[in-house]
Amino acid sequence: MLGGGQLGRFFVAAAHEMGYHVWVLDPDPHSPAALIADRHLLAAYDDYAALDELAQGCAAITTEFENVPAGTLDYLNKFVLVRPSAAAVSVCQNRIAEKNFLRDNGLPHAGFAAVHHEHDLREADDRLFPGILKVARFGYDGKGQAVVVNRDAAVAAFQQFKGETCVLEQKLALDCEVSVVLARDETGSIESFPTAENSHRKGILDVSLVPARVAAELHDEAAGLAGRIADRLGYIGTLAVEFFVVHGKLVINEMAPRPHNSGHYTIDACITSQYEQQVRALCGLPLGEARAHSTAAMVNLLGDLWYETTPAGDHYREPDWSKLHAFANLKLHLYGKHHARPGRKMGHFTVLDADPENARQVAMTARAAIGIVDAA
Ligand SMILES: Nc1ncnc2c1ncn2[C@@H]1O[C@H](COP(=O)(O)OP(=O)(O)O)[C@@H](O)[C@H]1O
Numbered sequence: 001m002l003g004g005g006q007l008g009r010f011f012v013a014a015a016h017e018m019g020y021h022v023w024v025l026d027p028d029p030h031s032p033a034a035l036i037a038d039r040h041l042l043a044a045y046d047d048y049a050a051l052d053e054l055a056q057g058c059a060a061i062t063t064e065f066e067n068v069p070a071g072t073l074d075y076l077n078k079f080v081l082v083r084p085s086a087a088a089v090s091v092c093q094n095r096i097a098e099k100n101f102l103r104d105n106g107l108p109h110a111g112f113a114a115v116h117h118e119h120d121l122r123e124a125d126d127r128l129f130p131g132i133l134k135v136a137r138f139g140y141d142g143k144g145q146a147v148v149v150n151r152d153a154a155v156a157a158f159q160q161f162k163g164e165t166c167v168l169e170q171k172l173a174l175d176c177e178v179s180v181v182l183a184r185d186e187t188g189s190i191e192s193f194p195t196a197e198n199s200h201r202k203g204i205l206d207v208s209l210v211p212a213r214v215a216a217e218l219h220d221e222a223a224g225l226a227g228r229i230a231d232r233l234g235y236i237g238t239l240a241v242e243f244f245v246v247h248g249k250l251v252i253n254e255m256a257p258r259p260h261n262s263g264h265y266t267i268d269a270c271i272t273s274q275y276e277q278q279v280r281a282l283c284g285l286p287l288g289e290a291r292a293h294s295t296a297a298m299v300n301l302l303g304d305l306w307y308e309t310t311p312a313g314d315h316y317r318e319p320d321w322s323k324l325h326a327f328a329n330l331k332l333h334l335y336g337k338h339h340a341r342p343g344r345k346m347g348h349f350t351v352l353d354a355d356p357e358n359a360r361q362v363a364m365t366a367r368a369a370i371g372i373v374d375a376a
C-alpha cells in the first residue's frame with residue numbers, strides 16, 4: 001500500500017480479515033495504516049531503495065493517495081502488479097488531464113480552461129466567469145481553490161498561487177453534490193455502490209446520505225457515467241466519481257483513483273465495503289456484491305472537536321465518545337491519528353436505519369451531541 005492515511009488503514013484491516021499481509025510505504029512515522037500493517041517502510045514515495053524492497057516483498061501494489069508520483073507506479077510496475085495503473089492514476093491526479101479526459105470522452109463536465117500563464121486568463125471565454133480557479137495538482141478539501149468573480153480577480157488569484165498551473169472552471173449553481181464509488185475487476189466487471197449525497201463545510205466533506213435524495217433516474221445515470229469512466233481508464237480497483245447536480249442534470253466534478261470519504265458508509269451499510277473491493281480487485285478475486293442492506297448517514301469527525309473553548313482559552317482533550325456510543329444504530333470509526341489539528345479528518349460515524357430520513361435525523365442529533373455546531 002502506497003500511502004498510510006485512514007483509507008490505507010481500512011484497506012489494511014480488510015486485507016487482514018481476508019488473509020493477506022500488508023506492507024505500507026509512508027513517510028509519516030505516525031501513519032495510521034502503518035500502525036496496523038505488517039511492516040512500515042518509512043520512506044518517501046520516490047525513495048527507490050524502499051520501492052525495490054516493496055517490489056521484492058509484495059505480490060501486488062495499490063495506492064490510497066492519488067498524489068503518488070506516476071513515475072513511482074511506473075517503476076514498481078516493471079517488477080510487480082500495480083493496480084490501478086499509473087496511466088489511470090495520472091489522469092485523476094491532474095485537473096487538466098482529468099478535464100481533457102472528460103471532454104475527449106464526451107462526458108458531462110463544467111466549462112474550463114487550462115491556465116499556464118496569465119494570458120490564458122486574459123483570453124479565457126467570458127462564460128467561465130464567475131469561476132473557480134483551482135491548482136491543477138495537489139489540491140484537496142477545497143485547498144488551492146479560489147472563487148473568482150471576474151478576469152482581474154482570476155489574475156490576482158493566479159498570482160497568489162505563484163503562477164502554478166491551474167484550471168479555471170465555470171462556477172455552477174449546484175442543486176446538490178453526489179458521488180458514486182465503484183469497483184472494476186481485471187475482467188472488466190463492475191460493481192457500483194449506491195449514490196451518496198454529500199454536503200461540505202469549509203470545503204471538507206461533512207455529511208453523506210445514502211441513498212442520495214435525487215430523482216430515481218439520476219442514480220442509474222450516475223452509476224452509468226462512473227462505469228464509463230472506469231471502462232475508458234481501463235481501471236482496476238476502487239474508483240470514486242464526484243458529481244454536481246445542476247438544474248436536475250449530472251455534471252462530473254472529479255475522480256479519485258482510490259476509495260473515497262463518501263464511501264465510508266459501505267463499511268457498515270453494504271454487503272462488501274469499498275476497501276474489500278479494493279483488495280479483491282488487486283488480488284484478482286471476483287468482486288463482492290455492492291448492494292446496501294441499510295440506508296445510512298455518515299458524519300465526518302474533524303480535529304476541531306479536540307479543542308474545547310473555555311473562558312481560560314482553548315483546551316486540547318479527547319472528545320467524550322460515550323455521547324456517540326449512546327446511539328444503538330451508530331458505528332464509530334476512529335483513525336488512530338497521533339494528533340488532532342483543526343480540519344484534520346480524525347474519524348467518522350455512520351448511522352444505519354431502515355429509513356433514510358431516520359438515519360439522517362439520528363446522525364444530526366448525534367452530530368450535535370458530540371459538539372459539531374453549524375456556522376449560522
Ligand atoms: N465548478 C464548480 N462550481 C460550483 N462549485 C464548485 C465547482 N468546483 C468545485 N466546487 C465546490 O468546491 C468543492 C471542492 O471542489 P473539488 O473540485 O471537488 O476539489 P477537492 O479536490 O478539494 O475536493 C466541491 O465539492 C464543490 O462544493
Ligand SMILES: [Mg+2]
Binds near residue numbers: 242254
Ligand atoms: Mg472534491
